[in-house]
Amino acid sequence: xxxxxxxxxxxLQPQAPDKSATEDLxxxxxxxxxxxxxxxxxxxxxxxxxxLAFLASGFKTVGSDEQALVLRFGKIRGVGEKxxxxxxxxxxxxxxxxxxxxxxxxxxxxxxxxIRSFWYYQTQERMLAEPSxxxxxxxxxxxxxNDGYCITRSExxxxxxxxxxxxxYNIVHCKWQLTYQIYDPExxxxxxxxxxxxxxxxxxxxxxxxTTPLLQSLFEDAIVTATVNYTIDDVxxxxxxxxxxxxxxxxQEKLDTIESGLKVVRIQxxxxxxxxxxxxxxxxxxxxxxxxxTSISEARTYEERTLNEVAGPVAQELFAALQDKTFSEEEMDxxxxxxxxxxxxxxxxxxxxxxxxxxxxxxxxxxFQELLPEYRKRPELVIQxxxxxxxxxxxxNVDEKFIIPKGAEWRILVNRDPSLKPxxxxxxxx
Amino acid sequence: MxxxxxxxxxxxxxxxxxxxxxxxxxxxxxxxxxxxxGKPVREITDPGLCSKWPAPIERVHRFDSRMQVFxxxxxxxxxxxxxxxxxxxxxxxxxxxPLKFLNAVGTVKEAKEKLYSQxxxxxxxxxxxxxxxEFVNSDTTKIKFKDIEDEMxxxxxxxxxxxxxxxxxxxxxxxxxxxxxxxxxxxxRMKAARSQKTEATISEGQGQAxxxxxxxxxxxxxxxxxxxxxxxxxxGRGDAEAAKHYKxxxxxxxxxxxxxxIESLEKILKDxxxxxxxxxxxxxxxxxxxxxxxxxxx
Numbered sequence: 234x235x236x237x238x239x240x241x242x243x244x245l246q247p248q249a250p251d252k253s254a255t256e257d258l259x260x261x262x263x264x265x266x267x268x269x270x271x272x273x274x275x276x277x278x279x280x281x282x283x284x285l286a287f288l289a290s291g292f293k294t295v296g297s298d299e300q301a302l303v304l305r306f307g308k309i310r311g312v313g314e315k316x317x318x319x320x321x322x323x324x325x326x327x328x329x330x331x332x333x334x335x336x337x338x339x340x341x342x343x344x345x346x347x348i349r350s351f352w353y354y355q356t357q358e359r360m361l362a363e364p365s366x367x368x369x370x371x372x373x374x375x376x377x378x379n380d381g382y383c384i385t386r387s388e389x390x391x392x393x394x395x396x397x398x399x400x401x402y403n404i405v406h407c408k409w410q411l412t413y414q415i416y417d418p419e420x421x422x423x424x425x426x427x428x429x430x431x432x433x434x435x436x437x438x439x440x441x442x443x444t445t446p447l448l449q450s451l452f453e454d455a456i457v458t459a460t461v462n463y464t465i466d467d468v469x470x471x472x473x474x475x476x477x478x479x480x481x482x483x484x485q486e487k488l489d490t491i492e493s494g495l496k497v498v499r500i501q502x503x504x505x506x507x508x509x510x511x512x513x514x515x516x517x518x519x520x521x522x523x524x525x526x527t528s529i530s531e532a533r534t535y536e537e538r539t540l541n542e543v544a545g546p547v548a549q550e551l552f553a554a555l556q557d558k559t560f561s562e563e564e565m566d567x568x569x570x571x572x573x574x575x576x577x578x579x580x581x582x583x584x585x586x587x588x589x590x591x592x593x594x595x596x597x598x599x600x601f602q603e604l605l606p607e608y609r610k611r612p613e614l615v616i617q618x619x620x621x622x623x624x625x626x627x628x629x630n631v632d633e634k635f636i637i638p639k640g641a642e643w644r645i646l647v648n649r650d651p652s653l654k655p656x657x658x659x660x661x662x663x
Numbered sequence: 664m665x666x667x668x669x670x671x672x673x674x675x676x677x678x679x680x681x682x683x684x685x686x687x688x689x690x691x692x693x694x695x696x697x698x699x700x701g702k703p704v705r706e707i708t709d710p711g712l713c714s715k716w717p718a719p720i721e722r723v724h725r726f727d728s729r730m731q732v733f734x735x736x737x738x739x740x741x742x743x744x745x746x747x748x749x750x751x752x753x754x755x756x757x758x759x760x761p762l763k764f765l766n767a768v769g770t771v772k773e774a775k776e777k778l779y780s781q782x783x784x785x786x787x788x789x790x791x792x793x794x795x796x797e798f799v800n801s802d803t804t805k806i807k808f809k810d811i812e813d814e815m816x817x818x819x820x821x822x823x824x825x826x827x828x829x830x831x832x833x834x835x836x837x838x839x840x841x842x843x844x845x846x847x848x849x850x851x852r853m854k855a856a857r858s859q860k861t862e863a864t865i866s867e868g869q870g871q872a873x874x875x876x877x878x879x880x881x882x883x884x885x886x887x888x889x890x891x892x893x894x895x896x897x898x899g900r901g902d903a904e905a906a907k908h909y910k911x912x913x914x915x916x917x918x919x920x921x922x923x924x925i926e927s928l929e930k931i932l933k934d935x936x937x938x939x940x941x942x943x944x945x946x947x948x949x950x951x952x953x954x955x956x957x958x959x960x961x
Contacts, residue, residue, distance in 0.1 A: 307711060308709075374843040377737065384798075384839055386806070387856070389801045404849055404850075426730060451755075454836060458835075461799040461808055525864050532873075542883075544883075579890045583897035587898060590905045601914075608915070632935060635941070639942070
């Protein structure tokens with residue numbers, strides 16, 4: 234036991250075969266140990282930092298124009314309304330990848346899609362050029378590969394054009410614009426294919442590019458389906474709003490059928506035209522319509538002028554009153570009092586005649602009554618006086634006076650004064 | 664303490680690596696097929712965390728289960744009445760059964776080739792059973808455009824589902840056209856119809872204008888006639904009032920007539936330019952003949 238103790242003591246006591254070498258080794262070991270200790274401390278700090286950073290990466294914000302879904306191991310987390318995270322001032326915390334993944338969907342942004350598939354072919358230069366008076370060269374046909382168009386139904390004619398039938402149709406070119414947005418982020422994310430977002434890509438642009446082919450097909454389908462129910466005049470002028478409404482309904486129906494989570498915000502027909510091949514015929518109708526308006530306008534002007542000349546502003550009302558026997562005498566008198574124009578002149582002349590006739594008769598009667606007593610006293614003298622005075626006045630105005638003795642033969646040339654020629658002779662000489 | 668920390672760290676790493684090797688996620692937008700040594704053993708369509716044997720024992724094949732659009736080329740087909748039309752049909756589809764899809768098709772590219780021929784067949788078959796008048800008609804009740812699309816969808820849906828594990832969500836015709844030669848006839852018809860309308864519009868314009876002018880002339884005539892009648896009545900009243908004064912002339916009608924004749928004579932010869940022939944014994948011209956013999960009154 235003692236020997237063992239001694240042995241063990243010996244073992245415990247460091248052996249120092251070479252005292253300086255041993256001291257060197259101790260120093261190196263201590264340095265290494267110290268270095269390792271510091272390394273482990275640093276490593277621990279790094280690990281703690283990494284763990285904290287890992288946990289901190291779980292903080293996510295949802296922008297004001299977005300809504301978000303959290304996928305836990307690929308499956309949407311939450312129930313009911315809680316499945317969709319709405320924007321708020323403080324961030325959400327989710328487990329970092331690979332446990333949770335947050336997918337943000339832009340729901341407020343509205344995007345436009347323009348459809349030119351139903352327009353005739355134009356070169357790039359033509360499309361960018363300003364509209365000019367000079368019409369482009371037009372081929373007699375439409376090429377189904379290059380030229381786009383919609384087919385519209387014909388109107389039902391009482392007398393169909395020869396060779397036509399029920400299945401007659403017209404062709405129209407049109408351009409459309411769709412404005413849409415995502416309204417159901419869960420449906421959109423789950424059902425609509427969107428390409429993988431690569432580093433540097435903007436997610437919204439990727440969404441737009443991915444959904445364009447789908448929306449374009451559905452939109453064109455809706456346009457074709459709706460347009461066959463309308464005539465070309467409906468599309469061009471009369472039922473634009475109805476057609477646009479039908480297209481919108483059809484498109485939204487299709488989007489809802491496939492559960493796309495997309496909503497139609499607005500649809501517009503941004504341009505439309507008849508085929509260039511029939512431009513002359515359509516322009517002729519436009520001109521005829523304008524001429525119709527002009528003819529009617531001119532006729533109305535003629536009507537207004539004529540009635541105004543005849544009776545003034547009250548003409549129409551007076552005419553209606555004359556046809557309508559229910560007007561009272563006071564109402565008629567009121568209308569007659571507002572009369573103007575030729576009719577008023579007639580009335581005025583009649584009134585003047587009346588005044589003149591009454592005044593004349595009154596004056597004659599008064600003159601007669603003044604003379605009568607004198608006449609009764611001296612009838613011959615009064616008659617002679619009145620007669621002679623009259624003869625004096627009359628002969629003052631007579632140009633020529635001839636006193637013809639009895640028995641003499643006189644030959645008289647009448648109308649020697651050219652100014653007194655009869656009217657019919659005057660016309661013949663002219 | 665240090666050893667425990669290191670040990671725990673190592674255990675954590677091993678666990679994480681282990682989980683990585685034996686688990687996988689299926690996203691909401693995916694479906695998956697697990698194959699064991701190349702042979703399909705499991706089809707997963709529900710999203711979530713799933714387990715598997717590590718590769719190369721089991722492998723996971725992922726399929727995007729979201730909807731995609733596919734359109735066939737613009738192609739000519741004929742309707743029931745042998746009327747040729749040109750249509751462009753599209754479908755919206757998704758992979759519904761990954762196992763069937765993988766066995767029958769394999770890739771999306773190959774699937775599109777299969778779908779192309781299926782769509783073309785359906786298109787020709789269904790459209791061939793309908794007349795052109797069911798696509799477009801002046802009688803809108805006869806237009807069955809949407810019904811034809813639905814029929815094509817029904818025809819295609821079951822076939823591609825059974826054969827390829829593909830679900831077709833919707834089908835539609837996005838372009839409906841006619842051949843070049845037919846467009847010439849269409850334009851001729853459109854021109855004829857417009858000519859008819861133009862003539863009708865011109866006639867209508869002329870007719871309406873004529874009517875308006877005619878009505879104006881009629882109204883004018885009626886108003887003038889009414890005014891004339893009213894004027895006549897006024898004149899009549901004037902004559903009646905004047906006649907009241909003529910009663911006073913009844914006291915000596917002969918004298919009254921004489922005065923009236925004198926007035927007439929003056930009025931008639933008032934304006935001049937007249938020539939008068941008189942016998943020599945008319946008053947007062949007989950004075951020119953001789954001196955009158957007068958006797959003063961006693």
